Amino acid sequence: MIPYKHEPFTDFSKEENKAAYLEGLATVEGYLGQAYPLIIGGERVTTEDQITSYNPAKKTEVIGTVSKATKDLAEKAMQVADETFKMWSQVEPEIRADVLFKAASIIRRRKFEFSALLTLEAGKPWNEADADTAEAIDFLEYYARQMLRLKDGQKVESRVGEYNRYDYIPLGVGIVISPWNFPFAIMAGTTVAAVVTGNTVLLKPASTTPVVAYKFIEVLEEAGLPAGVVNYVPGSGAEVGDYLVDHPRTRFVSFTGSRDVGLRINQRASVLNEGQIWMKRVIAEMGGKDTIVVDKEADLELAAQSIVKSAFGFSGQKCSACSRAVIVEDVYDEVVERVAELTKELTIGDPTNPDNFMATVIDEAAFKKITSYIEIGKTEGKLLVGGTADDSVGYFVHPTVFADVAPSARIMKEEIFGPVVAIAKAKDFDEAIQIANDTEYGLTGAVITKNRLNQEKARKEFHVGNLYFNRGCTGAIVGYQPFGGFNMSGTDSKAGGPDYLQLHMQAKTTSEMF
């Protein structure tokens, strides 16, 4: 087995890659509008009630319709997953890992098709879609190798006449609930982490991006995953989500999404239901209010570039996005001016056109939420760029910069999840770190500085799960920058890290005398 290395990003300046992407788009356009069933124990189940997935950049274009699980179907899927666990939990870890390796190579072969689907279903510009697909491949490759590392447990000591072992065994049925903003990588990563560790899964993808999840289940089937190990049950969060989270046979929930839904799941999962004989585990990766701090001794061009790219990449719809910049007063005006200039240069439009840096936000609800925050921002800061939006064809919100915002302002505190950045001034570096920490979240952050002592101070005092120096605050890579945050950003599970798989297993000690 070759050592793990992350999947390279595609160079779209090369004509052959451009052509491959266009071919991917043509493939996806060939299957737009199809209907997708639920998958329970390998069986295709079609329901009358359907979820419709639309293209956010052409809001009437249907990507596909997907059957919608009811409580009865969710119950059926739970029974199948529970039964299948008896078999899958006994399958050798090497065989489970092989399914992931094979799935990775199938996706690699269909890489441009998957990225094109992300462009159409989630509104991802080419490079963002390519990164999402690459990350899905990375999760498969990385977790397969991690499982092979953990398959014989960890070394413990034994005394003379004694043989002690410390092994990991799977937990049971896991409910995987995924978000729409990394509809491939996070959906696939959270699913396969549960699967490779010997658990069975009920996957409830986000309702705005269910088609890519269906296509992924087909890949797992092609890779040899037995029926019933992953069951595809899209549905209403409130109805099916609550039912499955509450279910006494649910052993764990792996959730990625907003703070409020994460807290609700955590609370409900803590309730003991009739027939339940365990405490459910909850892995919850939630929102962020992420900050780039700019010191006075810093590469100011790098600072401005980092702010703009981290704030507006994929329209700011990343939990890691830079939604706040805190700049030390000595260099404040210069950096703010450059951020405004760079933002004005950004190109916005349909994501199928590779010349567009930015496209839409995901749907009407997001459009309304973000534009209402822009109105709030107008009362809280100085609007430098943007502040406009257009939903006549798709959900376009223009990149928006507010300067001179007070640290206590709502746009400095609340997750907007759109292309809006608030900039605040700090009198010195210490105050900048203080402002950055003044949030209930703690996901990502970046510091742009040439001052080594300030950098080390931030390393200790900037309280975020992923802290970056002299770069932007998005774009963690599986196996290189394990990802997850503190406080209201979740349980800090560190997806793509060396401890992640253990969250899906329990350790068993055996001690034999001879």
Ligand SMILES: NC(=O)c1ccc[n+]([C@@H]2O[C@H](COP(=O)([O-])OP(=O)(O)OC[C@H]3O[C@@H](n4cnc5c(N)ncnc54)[C@H](O)[C@@H]3O)[C@@H](O)[C@H]2O)c1
């Ligand atoms: N920390 C991370 O790693 C990370 C990664 C991506 C996104 N996010 C966060 O996700 C949010 C954006 O994603 P979103 O809008 O899809 O989040 P969301 O919380 O609205 O939805 C996430 C998932 O939860 C489901 N859901 C909704 N209500 C539910 C309920 N009552 N029970 C069970 N499931 C329910 C949704 O259908 C969806 O599948 C942002 O806050 C972002 O910061 C965090």
Ligand SMILES: N[C@@H](CCC=O)C(=O)O
């Ligand atoms: N892991 C991604 C963010 C995932 C959440 O949206 C990043 O590092 O930018």
